[in-house]
Amino acid sequence: MATFFGEVLSVYSRAVEEDEDELDDENEEDEQIHREIEEKREVHIEWYPEVRLQCSELIIAVGPNATVFLSAYVLAESWDAVGHVSLWNEKSRCTSRQTSAPLPGEPACRFYRHRDNPSVLMCQSTCYIAEDQLFQWTDKLFGYLPNRGLNVMVLSDSPVAEYKTPGYLYGSAVPFLRSLKSSAFKNEALCPALEQPNIITGLPAAVLSHCQVHQIPAVLYQCYTDVIGPDTVTMETYRPAITSLSKLFKLELCPSTDVLRKFAKVSEAQSNLYT
């Protein structure tokens, strides 16, 4: 595109990339490379041996605050690790997919099952799942679970900058919770519904879309927060979700400040160059 001053600038479209034609001119070598890349980016779920899955309740936590909320209020000695997701993408630290269990503190997707109520399966997801891996992740997980009699709950963090509202959100209104449910979910959600024109993306969107299409009752509680890392105030926002969780198993309703601090790293401001 020529500008007023005669310079030629590239014009970017938010909808399409340039040169969509080139993909049709592939030779065998190109196809082989694409196949290898696809195999490298495959998503695998590694279940630990001797685990027989019988799941009627699936809880998925996506993001630092959602996962830490579950760790502080829910996960304790009565949960067994039963599996993890192994995948590779451009944001992984390793150069290829790792099958071994992730180390504590590493970004990962881990599965836990309640010892006293083995029909409850929980997933904590802190790793980056690329756009082209989201569908596969969801499809593979639900492939292991029964289609009927399954209920799904998703807890997810989102930056408040992505929330659209006609007015202006003052500081005290944040963080807050919004819900989205599949048509098969007949109960009342525990917070207001996500208003148009807001949408969800990423893993929560992939899970909820799958549940909508396959008529599985599912509810998402999305927490909009202005803090990047785990934060006790943001974690507290998920409390309404506790009411429904407490029907499934025993909860730690008031974790001590020490417990919360242990899970929520206080992020310190970068040291000033001049002090």
Added chain:
Amino acid sequence: MFVSVECSPPSFKDFTFIMPAVSVGNVGQLAVDLVVSTLNMCRVGYLHTDCLIPMAGNNPYTTTAENDNGLNTSAEVFSSMDLKLAVLQIRSPIIQTKSKKFRQLLVSWIKTSGFSKTVVLSSSHAYQRDDQQLLGTSLRYMQTPSMQKETGDCLKEMNWKEMETISAFPGVSDSVQRVYMPGGGITKGLFTASCAMDIPLAVVLIFCSEGDNIPDAICLLNHMNTWLHLVDTPNQTQPKWRIPASWRLLFGSGLPPALF
């Protein structure tokens, strides 16, 4: 790929099918939103595929508090039995490496569904027009040979302008002519595949640039309406399209009052 909302899948035999291409300015998708919203179409199924980036939200066509809730996904099919019309809406980008696969799935689904005709609403970069295209209307059409048999000279008689082909080797006379649609996404691929598979398909597109593309969508839709007559236009007035709820705040949230 198509998953029906009801237990038994709907029959689309002899229906007219309208779909958008994800193209510059998202004009096709905006136009489809207006069709679904204005004609109060019901969702009859989903295109559940790994070729689109997942997204979800509440009912984008909500008009009352009652129909406010109901999850909508990245690709859904709506239909109107009275108008024998089926419409596909695509709400998220196609994953680049899966563009060819998505085209093939779509073409195959269109073929098996038995639509009497398919209309693809699309757009192309305005800045790539040649000297001739800069003059006159910015609306164009293309149709497959099967579609030509259906419509005959109907579109030419309405003074519609056919999309120009360009020379494969510019500057070389008598070189092969090819279809060139920059910014059109999968439109060209869909068109070529439909020609090969004898699918009656027409592309209706507009030259535009990124920006506030609502006027482009309305212009494209009014143009298509002169052919398909989806909405009545008494006394040669322009049709009234209903803007859906999801078009609110297209350019962001409200501003902090303290800013001023």
